[in-house]
């Protein structure tokens with residue numbers, strides 16, 4: 351159920367279902383009935399339901415919902431953008447079975463209704479709203495009346511999560527068969543409200559032909575790759591993560607990362623520290639080890655020991671030539687690499703230089719974990735990435751250009767692999783927006799890479815487990831809590847695998 355379909359893929363699912371014997375009107379009937387069910391959960395029979403319909407099949411779903419609601423005793427008024435005669439195909443058939451009036455959309459007064467069904471535009475939204483449609487959306491949003499949106503809130507682009515001119519602010523959304531990217535990407539996610547995915551009779555088997563490349567992030571994405579340790583295993587079988595520290599005034603971030611790397615299961619974790627910070631780290635760390643590394647050559651010497659199989663650089667490391675050299679050293683070693691924060695900003699506007707270094711050792715995993723600001727700096731000058739139509743498209747383009755797994759962070763973190771796979775995360779909490787939260791994610795990623803989880807799955811697992819830990823703590827969360835919340839999160843995760 352975690353596949354996410356683009357509007358084009360959804361149309362293909364529809365086509366394949368019909369080629370396999372499903373009928374268009376039957377699909378539309380189930381879609382409209384699912385919308386009516388949502389209205390019934392919200393308001394009792396007898397309530398005033400206003401259905402606003404557009405000129406395509408989204409409007410067709412609205413006609414079905416109107417018919418079902420009227421039959422269940424609701425007082426239904428239906429308003430249509432355009433004329434009834436202009437409706438085509440399944441929508442025309444659905445309209446023919448609606449015995450009530452279809453009044454002009456300009457007359458719709460949503461403030462007078464108990465609930466609005468928004469069936470103006472769905473997957474077929476082709477341009478920014480204007481004129482009558484725009485005015486109707488503005489009236490709906492000003493009314494304060496609860497809204498059940500059909501497929502997507504009208505005006506929301508289902509592929510990008512962006513608003514085209516204006517969009518309905520829905521109380522809930524009923525979509526069909528699978529989620530679309532716009533339900534998960536902001537601002538779309540907020541405009542949808544809770545999203546219900548209705549089964550309308552499209553068989554699962556259509557997915558084998560469509561092979562969707564996008565998923566909602568969760569254990570279905572990474573569960574096969576991240577398993578509990580083997581019964582007869584030992585710490586050396588769970589890898590050794592190295593976290594590179596900056597100077598004495600910047601030791602907290604790498605320590606947060608190191609602790610998370612250990613908590614998520616790396617067998618050993620070492621902080622590589624410059625001399626001036628050694629004593630600070632030594633005093634603050636117990637299970638995590640400390641080794642001296644003043645120069646990039648020192649780092650290279652530590653990484654020459656191939657048992658140190660994952661390295662994280664960036665948190666509080668400082669921006670500049672020295673950090674670039676450390677990044678180059680890490681990328682030339684045999685270790686898997688996570689780059690965050692200053693490690694990425696040190697390549698500001700030079701994504702190609704970073705891609706060149708990555709390309710020297712294509713066999714090992716590299717994950718970058720920028721927030722939006724770091725991403726924009728790194729990709730400055732790359733119009734193909736900067737002007738991408740969505741966060742999802744931008745992360746994918748960057749992953750392909752850099753040859754790395756990109757974790758583009760935020761409330762709707764996107765993880766993208768160079769081969770086109772992508773996952774959108776949705777289990778977080780705004781309480782994660784706190785100092786050191788990203789450093790913790792970097793550490794979790796390194797800890798999973800150390801355990802030989804492949805880069806894409808490691809990134810997806812780290813993002814999901816980090817968000818899960820954050821959501822469990824919620825109000826009052828500080829970054830130190832994240833590592834401490836992991837044991838309970840991991841226990842449940844492994845229990846879910848039957849481990």
Ligand SMILES: NC(=O)C1=CN([C@@H]2O[C@H](COP(=O)(O)OP(=O)(O)OC[C@H]3O[C@@H](n4cnc5c(N)ncnc54)[C@H](OP(=O)(O)O)[C@@H]3O)[C@@H](O)[C@H]2O)[C@@H](O)CC1
Pocket residue numbers: 360361363364377378381404405406407408409410411470471472473474475476477478479480483500501502526550
């Ligand atoms: N696929 C499936 O499996 C199933 C799909 N189902 C349903 O079908 C929906 C998709 O239907 P759809 O393709 O007919 O598109 P839809 O969203 O109704 O809009 C197209 C119409 O709007 C118009 N229009 C567009 N933008 C506009 C604008 N800014 N301002 C004004 N007009 C604008 C556009 O006009 P045109 O661009 O041609 O001028 C055209 O007339 C989908 O969301 C789901 O609800 C379900 O029944 C279950 C099975």
Ligand SMILES: Nc1ncnc2c1ncn2[C@@H]1O[C@H](COP(=O)(O)OP(=O)(O)O)[C@@H](O)[C@H]1O
Pocket residue numbers: 721759760761762763778779780781782783784785786787788789790791
């Ligand atoms: N509103 C939010 N909802 C969910 N997750 C969030 C939200 N804001 C931030 N986060 C998450 O918190 C982390 C913040 O990372 P970052 O900005 O690098 O923090 P820092 O640099 O302080 O460590 C990221 O994993 C991000 O996805």
Ligand SMILES: [K+]
Pocket residue numbers: 408468469470471472499500501502503504
């Ligand atoms: K809609």
